[in-house]
Structure formats: C-alpha cells, structure tokens
Amino acid sequence: ILDLSINGASWTTGVSGTALDFDGINDYVNTSLTQSLSSNAFSVFLWAKDIPNGNKYIISQAYIFSPFTSDWLLGNPNHGLWFNDEKIDGNNQLSDGNWHHIGFIFDGIEAKLYIDGAQHNSSIIPPEVGGIGPVVFMTRADLTTGFVSGTIDEIYIYNHVLNPIEIQNLYQQYAPTTPSTPSTPSGPTTGKPGINYEYNTTSIDIDEDNIYYLWDWDDGSDFIWLGPYSSGEICTRSHTWTVEGTYNVKVKAKDQIGLESNWSNPLTVEIIMKPPIADANGPYYGTTDDSVHF
Ligand SMILES: [Ca+2]
Ligand SMILES: [Ca+2]
Ligand SMILES: [Ca+2]
Structure with a gap:
C-alpha cells in the first residue's frame, strides 16, 4: 500500500468506484515509494482515459535530478514506455475517450509494454537503471513540469514480474463488455x-x-x-x-x-397476398322472402 499525496486532482467515476482526474495544469500525485524499483524486477499497471496524444508523464521516477533524467517513465513516447533512453512507442492508445489498461513489466533486464491485456510492440533492454526520488503520477518527478490531463484508476505497482495470464486477468477484471446477442425479434409471423x-x-x-x-x-x-x-x-x-x-x-x-x-x-x-378464405356453411336452398343463415 502506497501513501498518496494528492495535489489538486479531483475524484471522478472510475473503472471501479472512483478515479483521479487531473487538469494538466498543476495537478499531480506524489507517493511514498522512493526505493530504486528498477534495481530488481517490478511491474506497473493502471487504467487510464482521456490522455492527450504525445509524450506524457503518466507514472515515472527520476534517475538523477540535476540535470534531470527519468529512470523509467510510462507514457512516453506516445503513451509508451521510456526506460533509460530505450523506448517502446505506445501509438497514442489512451486518447479515444475510453478506458484502457496500460502498464509494463521489468524482470531486471528486459522491459515489455502491455496495452489492454496484450504485449504492445517489441521489448527493450534498458541500460544503467536505478531510480531515485518518489514515484509520481501525471507529472515529471521534479514536480514542476510535464503535467498531464486525464483520468487514472486502479494503479498497481508490484515488486515482481506479472506473467501474461496475470496481466490478462488484470485487464479482464474491468475490460469493456460486448452487448448480449439480442433477443429473437418478436412480432407478426x-x-x-x-x-x-x-x-x-x-x-x-x-x-x-x-x-x-x-x-x-x-x-x-x-x-x-x-x-x-x-x-x-x-x-x-x-x-x-x-x-x-x-x-x-x-x-x-x-x-x-x-x-x-x-x-x-x-x-x-x-x-403472402392471400385471397380471402370463403368458409361459408349453411343451407343449400331456401324460400323466397325467408332469411337463411350461414
Ligand atoms: Ca477506483
Ligand atoms: Ca489544478
Ligand atoms: Ca460495453
């Protein structure tokens, strides 16, 4: 469990319960997670919506502060993964107004990006890893630049690598559902x-x-x-x-x-154009001026 320090972000409807909404001007979240995650295996996953196209600091940690360099950064390039200058392009999957599940795994050597339960593009081998400072959401780890607008929910950071089945299960928990097959039409036959x-x-x-x-x-x-x-x-x-x-x-x-x-x-x-069905039933003869019944 992380201690979150929420700065300006507001609560809105999430994939589950509530989610945090950021204005892209000065809202961000700071965490108590300051250890060098990248010295060992770890995984980061979250749901995101309405992230503008481009290179974005969704979740990141610094490598050095002066001059500033990120150690790892989810959201760049184009909602992808940046890890000590090795990159996986995310192809701007988070801007279409729907919720998407995004994250990455790092086994200590190799990193893979996952979007909506499936691996996205090729893996990378980042050199010289070693994060310092706290993990932050929706801004750069110096907390002064790179503010991102959008909504994020269900953020999980693991100190191990999730396998593809675990990642798929995490996605399926809140994956969008398809409408049921409609009922057989009812009406005249x-x-x-x-x-x-x-x-x-x-x-x-x-x-x-x-x-x-x-x-x-x-x-x-x-x-x-x-x-x-x-x-x-x-x-x-x-x-x-x-x-x-x-x-x-x-x-x-x-x-x-x-x-x-x-x-x-x-x-x-x-x-069908049926002729009217005559189904008369009655006497075959009658008397003038008497009525007969059919
Ligand atoms: Ca939630
Ligand atoms: Ca604000
Ligand atoms: Ca649906």
Missing part, C-alpha cells in the same frame, strides 16, 4: 405486402453502455444502426415488405465503443 409490421428486440450490456441495433429484414433494404438505447431498453422497429416471400428477420447490437454482438436467432415471416 405472417402478413401481406405493403403493410407495416412492428417488431421488438432487446440486449443487455453489462458495463451499461448505450446500445445501437442493426436490423436485417432479409429483403435487401439498407442496414442502418439505430440508437442509442439504454441497456435492456426495448428497441421497436416497423417494416414493410413490398414483395411476397419468406423472410428471416434478425438483429445485432453494438455498444458505444463499437463492440458488436452476434446476430440474433431469426424470426421467419411469411408475406
């Missing part, structure tokens, strides 16, 4: 050409994202994503078939970050 019929479906997204629906009416009509709907809300859509036939109506869902469900089971709809 027979009808006539030229008449409008109404169908319903719904889907659930565990992380409560807004949901968009794509209906396939099986008649070549355009596919358009409709929404947003909240998770579990009924999506009602009407359709008119112009040609007689048997149509398999199905629907799929995606959430606001673009994760797509499978297609639903189809509802089979028969569209």
Whole structure:
C-alpha cells in the first residue's frame, strides 16, 4: 500500500468506484515509494482515459535530478514506455475517450509494454537503471513540469514480474463488455405486402453502455444502426415488405465503443397476398322472402 499525496486532482467515476482526474495544469500525485524499483524486477499497471496524444508523464521516477533524467517513465513516447533512453512507442492508445489498461513489466533486464491485456510492440533492454526520488503520477518527478490531463484508476505497482495470464486477468477484471446477442425479434409471423409490421428486440450490456441495433429484414433494404438505447431498453422497429416471400428477420447490437454482438436467432415471416378464405356453411336452398343463415 502506497501513501498518496494528492495535489489538486479531483475524484471522478472510475473503472471501479472512483478515479483521479487531473487538469494538466498543476495537478499531480506524489507517493511514498522512493526505493530504486528498477534495481530488481517490478511491474506497473493502471487504467487510464482521456490522455492527450504525445509524450506524457503518466507514472515515472527520476534517475538523477540535476540535470534531470527519468529512470523509467510510462507514457512516453506516445503513451509508451521510456526506460533509460530505450523506448517502446505506445501509438497514442489512451486518447479515444475510453478506458484502457496500460502498464509494463521489468524482470531486471528486459522491459515489455502491455496495452489492454496484450504485449504492445517489441521489448527493450534498458541500460544503467536505478531510480531515485518518489514515484509520481501525471507529472515529471521534479514536480514542476510535464503535467498531464486525464483520468487514472486502479494503479498497481508490484515488486515482481506479472506473467501474461496475470496481466490478462488484470485487464479482464474491468475490460469493456460486448452487448448480449439480442433477443429473437418478436412480432407478426405472417402478413401481406405493403403493410407495416412492428417488431421488438432487446440486449443487455453489462458495463451499461448505450446500445445501437442493426436490423436485417432479409429483403435487401439498407442496414442502418439505430440508437442509442439504454441497456435492456426495448428497441421497436416497423417494416414493410413490398414483395411476397419468406423472410428471416434478425438483429445485432453494438455498444458505444463499437463492440458488436452476434446476430440474433431469426424470426421467419411469411408475406403472402392471400385471397380471402370463403368458409361459408349453411343451407343449400331456401324460400323466397325467408332469411337463411350461414
Ligand atoms: Ca477506483
Ligand atoms: Ca489544478
Ligand atoms: Ca460495453
């Protein structure tokens, strides 16, 4: 457990509970962790959101203070890893408005960057490691430059190397969820050409994202994503078939970050131009002026 000294950062909604939000002007967090992490194996992981593109001091520790050099720095280049001038480019994965899981492992020789549970780019072998001063968040370790705006949560620093399965598990704990396969469309299963019929479906997204629906009416009509709907809300859509036939109506869902469900089971709809069925039943003869019943 680290002692955190929070300077200006405010609390906001996180991947779990609350998270720290930084203004990029003068907000930062200082920690009680001052030992030279990099003299041994260690790992650093966190969730981050809304980090502007470019080289950023998300978490770092100094190597020397005068002139200043970082020992290790997560966030540079382009949300990547900088470790005594060896670099892994992060390709600006943290700026799209969604939460991402980012971190690195160092086994005492080699360092690897992980983004959203998977290794990102090649590993590096940093020379002459040896951190001094406290580990800091969202600024350079001199606490006077390199302030970063954005939100961070669930920050873990380990004094050992996590294996790929442990890293994947850490990511899956709060990884974004895909909406469930929508329910089989419900509505009329027979009808006539030229008449409008109404169908319903719904889907659930565990992380409560807004949901968009794509209906396939099986008649070549355009596919358009409709929404947003909240998770579990009924999506009602009407359709008119112009040609007689048997149509398999199905629907799929995606959430606001673009994760797509499978297609639903189809509802089979028969569209036919039936003649009215005469089903008269009554006497075959009658008398003039008497009424007969059918
Ligand atoms: Ca949290
Ligand atoms: Ca401030
Ligand atoms: Ca989702």
